[in-house]
Amino acid sequence: MAGRICKARGNCSPEVLETVVEIAVSISSYSRGDRKMGALFVVGDEDRVMEKSTPLILDPLAGHPREAKDIRDANVQGTIRELAKLDGAFIISADGYVLSAARYIEASYRNINLPMGFGSRHMAAASISRETNAVAVVVSESDGVVRIFDGGELVAEILTGIWELDKIKPRISGKYEKIIERDLGLTLIMKKNEEHS
Numbered sequence: 001m002a003g004r005i006c007k008a009r010g011n012c013s014p015e016v017l018e019t020v021v022e023i024a025v026s027i028s029s030y031s032r033g034d035r036k037m038g039a040l041f042v043v044g045d046e047d048r049v050m051e052k053s054t055p056l057i058l059d060p061l062a063g064h065p066r067e068a069k070d071i072r073d074a075n076v077q078g079t080i081r082e083l084a085k086l087d088g089a090f091i092i093s094a095d096g097y098v099l100s101a102a103r104y105i106e107a108s109y110r111n112i113n114l115p116m117g118f119g120s121r122h123m124a125a126a127s128i129s130r131e132t133n134a135v136a137v138v139v140s141e142s143d144g145v146v147r148i149f150d151g152g153e154l155v156a157e158i159l160t161g162i163w164e165l166d167k168i169k170p171r172i173s174g175k176y177e178k179i180i181e182r183d184l185g186l187t188l189i190m191k192k193n194e195e196h197s
Contacts, residue, residue: 005135005150012044012135016096019071021158024139024146026077027084028160038141040089040121045133046099049091052131053103056088061101069098084139089124112152115171117142125149147171159187 005017020041027039042049060083061069070076071092080090080098088102107120107127114122125136130152138147146158154172170176175192 005148005155012094013096016071016092016094017043017135017137019077019096020092020137021146021148023071023077023080024137025158025160027081027139028144028146028158030081036141036144037084037139038121039084039139040105040125041092041137042089042105042125042128042132043092043135043137044094046091046093048132049105049128049134050100052128053089053091053100053105055100056102056104057086059100059102060086061098066097071096071098089128113173115154115173118171122147122149126152126154129153153191155191157189159189 005012005014020043024039024041027037030037042053068076071080076098080101083090083101086102089105090098091100091103093099105124105128107124108131109123109127112123112126112130114126119142121138122140125138125147126149128134129136129149136149138149140147144160146160147154148156148158157170157172170178170189172189172191176189177192178187178189
């Protein structure tokens with residue numbers, strides 16, 4: 001999945017995107033019942049993303065050396081899961097370092113076509129992925145679905161847990177494929193088109 005998305009436009013490392021998705025899925029799995037959490041990760045094109053965002057609070061990752069913020073490090077992943085309780089986006093460099101947390105993404109609704117019911121986190125993800133060469137990963141606070149945006153479009157949805165799969169209506173527009181990983185308790189729904197096939 002990550003390889004297909006990154007290969008389509010050459011805007012990310014499959015290893016980095018896959019790691020971000022794994023973290024997003026773990027946040028989604030943890031976010032059940034009364035403890036609902038959402039999150040937004042923006043991966044790649046970090047200079048432009050930083051220009052189009054601003055800190056919501058004092059950045060909890062500021063001042064730490066770059067090598068201490070490698071997304072592949074289990075301690076960093078644990079820190080991200082804790083910081084996901086804060087509002088705002090995580091900015092991840094194309095090579096896999098968490099550059100900033102709790103950032104407000106300056107989103108524009110122009111030329112963005114989101115399904116009804118999506119909130120500001122999804123709008124920010126679609127907008128930043130359209131205005132930059134970044135990929136955005138959202139953990140939806142309302143339904144726990146992990147969604148991936150590229151080029152302003154929803155290109156993948158990952159459902160965690162037990163679902164009545166025949167009753168699920170994907171939010172992806174156009175043709176898609178459904179991949180079920182029963183052992184992992186995941187369902188991947190991915191857009192089919194020239195860019196993402």
